Amino acid sequence: MAFLKEKFSDVRIGSLIFLEIEGWIYWLFGSFPGAIGIILRNIICSFLFKKKEGMVWIQPRVTIIESRKLQMGHNCGINTGTYINAKGGIIMGDYVLIGSNVTISSGRHPIEGRSPSIFERPTEPCPIVIENDVWIGANAVIMPGITLKKGTVVGAGAIVTKDTEEYSVVAGVPAQIIRYRNE
Numbered sequence: 741m742a743f744l745k746e747k748f749s750d751v752r753i754g755s756l757i758f759l760e761i762e763g764w765i766y767w768l769f770g771s772f773p774g775a776i777g778i779i780l781r782n783i784i785c786s787f788l789f790k791k792k793e794g795m796v797w798i799q800p801r802v803t804i805i806e807s808r809k810l811q812m813g814h815n816c817g818i819n820t821g822t823y824i825n826a827k828g829g830i831i832m833g834d835y836v837l838i839g840s841n842v843t844i845s846s847g848r849h850p851i852e853g854r855s856p857s858i859f860e861r862p863t864e865p866c867p868i869v870i871e872n873d874v875w876i877g878a879n880a881v882i883m884p885g886i887t888l889k890k891g892t893v894v895g896a897g898a899i900v901t902k903d904t905e906e907y908s909v910v911a912g913v914p915a916q917i918i919r920y921r922n923e
């Protein structure tokens with residue numbers, strides 16, 4: 741019981757109720773196939789997201805946690821298997837394309853000191869910003885607190901540990917600039 745108290749010390753009852761409802765809604769509609777699935781998830785996200793300006797194309801089996809802290813612009817796409825945790829707040833611009841099995845998590849576990857265990861500590865919010873016209877390749881990881889500047893391309897399998905530059909193409913672990921997008 742003491743463990744639960746410590747772990748959820750920063751979580752309000754309203755948030756827990758939202759998380760429960762959100763979990764069930766995504767469970768019900770998250771695997772629905774085809775165009776009908778995409779349309780259904782688009783409608784649902786209009787109610788769950790903090791802000792959503794246009795259509796979002798969410799393929800089946802995408803996990804989104806704390807959607808009410810996620811803001812999204814026009815025409816964004818999220819591919820299968822991607823995990824998005826908006827606990828610390830995520831702002832996405834227009835025409836953001838997210839490949840399959842990408843991890844975008846806006847919370848950090850503090851690691852300094854040996855007690856209490858990392859599992860017991862509350863998560864620290866670290867907002868993530870993804871500007872317009874960003875493409876994130878399959879299996880990439882976007883670390884907490886990162887800003888992906890306008891026009892960034894993140895290569896498949898990259899781990900992005902630093903803010904990117906506008907229209908840069910980054911790849912590798914940790915991600916480095918391999919080139920810039922031409923005019």
Ligand SMILES: CC(C)(COP(=O)(O)OP(=O)(O)OC[C@H]1O[C@@H](n2cnc3c(N)ncnc32)[C@H](O)[C@@H]1OP(=O)(O)O)[C@@H](O)C(=O)NCCC(=O)NCCS
Pocket residue numbers: 819838839840876877878879893894895896897898909910911912918919
């Ligand atoms: C990042 C990316 C867009 C770069 O494309 P590109 O500019 O045509 O790059 P190139 O193929 O010319 O490669 C340039 C160099 O970067 C390296 N490179 C390219 N992509 C890389 C990646 N994802 N990770 C590590 N290195 C990579 C290449 O090996 C090459 O290195 P070299 O010069 O030493 O030979 C592309 O490789 C990529 O990863 N696309 C994502 C694909 C994907 O995930 N699709 C499904 C999701 S929708």
